[in-house]
Amino acid sequence: MHAAFEAAAGDRGRRLDVTIADRLPQYSRSRAAHLAGRGQVLVDRARRKPAFRLRPGQRVQVLAPPADPLLVGPEAIPLAVVHEDADVLVIDKPAGLTVHPAPGHPGGTLVNAVLARVPGISGIGGALRPGIVHRLDKDTSQLRTRTMGRTYLALVRGTVAADSGVIAAPVGRHPTHRTRMAVVPRGRAAVTAYRVRERLPGATLLECRLETGRTHQIRVHLLHIGHPILGDPVYGSAGVRELERQALHATRLEFLHPRTGNRLVFDAPLPGDIDALLDRLRREAAGPAPRREFGRPQSAAGRARKNAKSRARMAGTPRHPQR
Structure with a gap:
């Protein structure tokens, strides 16, 4: 068994494949449907098809991994180690570093770096996430x-x-x-x-x-x-x-x-x-710069009106010609 969960009250009447994709984000809906169609998904120990409708309290078991197994090996990738002892390794992971290998991204991940630093960790936590216990998408x-x-x-x-x-x-x-x-x-x-x-x-x-x-x-x-x-x-x-x-x-x-x-x-x-963005915003707050709004891009029509006004001013013509 690779993953399991118990259907909640909110899962009543939902399709099996849809619920698996929601409850187990590592499985896409298409992967869940594929596995259920092959008999690799059990509901209360019985094989069920993708369209099976769940009831609260039913136990769902997925018998296959989210994707085909990948070979994961050590790679010499620098790590920012915050704490290390015989039991715990705490790493400050930089933005952009993928946690574990996946299809289309087979290497250059945190897992590859950890395997190089602590070779004996490979038997902990499964093949794709050896030793990784703190994940943003896991309810611990x-x-x-x-x-x-x-x-x-x-x-x-x-x-x-x-x-x-x-x-x-x-x-x-x-x-x-x-x-x-x-x-x-x-x-x-x-x-x-x-x-x-x-x-x-x-x-x-x-x-x-x-x-x-x-x-x-x-x-x-x-x-x-x-x-x-x-x-x-x-x-x-x-x-x-x-x-x-x-x-x-x-x-x-x-x-x-x-x-x-x-x-x-x-x-x-x-x-x-x-930090640099915060510094700039603090300078704007302290100075005469007008309050800015983020994330509200001007429409194409608005840009066209603004450009027309600019061209009119540069040409010395009135903004609103008399009819």
Whole structure:
């Protein structure tokens, strides 16, 4: 068995393949349908077809991996090691470094780097994710019992009015864009707490804490309240010249050491690109520059009107010729 879950109340009447794709994001819907069609998906120990409708409490077991197995080997990739002992390796993963190999991306990942640093870790955590236990899209028992904490900083578009708040909205696959997540009625329960750290021209710096760990949870929740993360190419905020990615940073990780039980706390400073953007916004806030708005591109008609006015001024003609 490669994966399993219990159907929740919100899964009542849903297709088996759709539910697998929602509950197990590593499986696409087409992969789930393919496996169910081949008899590799069990519901209460019985083989079921992709269109089977689920009832709450039923146990779903997937007997095959999300994709064909890949050969994973060690690669000499530099790692920013925050903490290392006989039981735990904590790494500050830079943006853009893929966690594990996948079809179309067979190497150059965090897993390849970890295998080179700790060869004996290869038997832990499965073939594709050896030793990887902290994943943004996994709901861990330590999160549920509050013994593990994850804190993020997010720079979002617009001014967030409330000083703090809690976003409790179910997250699941987008109904039409299957590579995206969204707030959907039958999604999985998701809770994000936030507080304002700083209000800036056209943007707000938020501190976010996860109480659940759904795929893209913070990005989806902040879009849901009308404040998408700056630079997010998927969830609706325009690009920013300082950033080549979304302005979301994992700033603190807390957990209990598996052997000693002592609480470990690790802080990661803001990366240079987000720090540079914050510096610019702070300078704008202190100076005479007008308040700016992010992520609201001008329409083609608006650009045409603006260009026409500019040409008219350059030619010395009135903006509104008399008829």
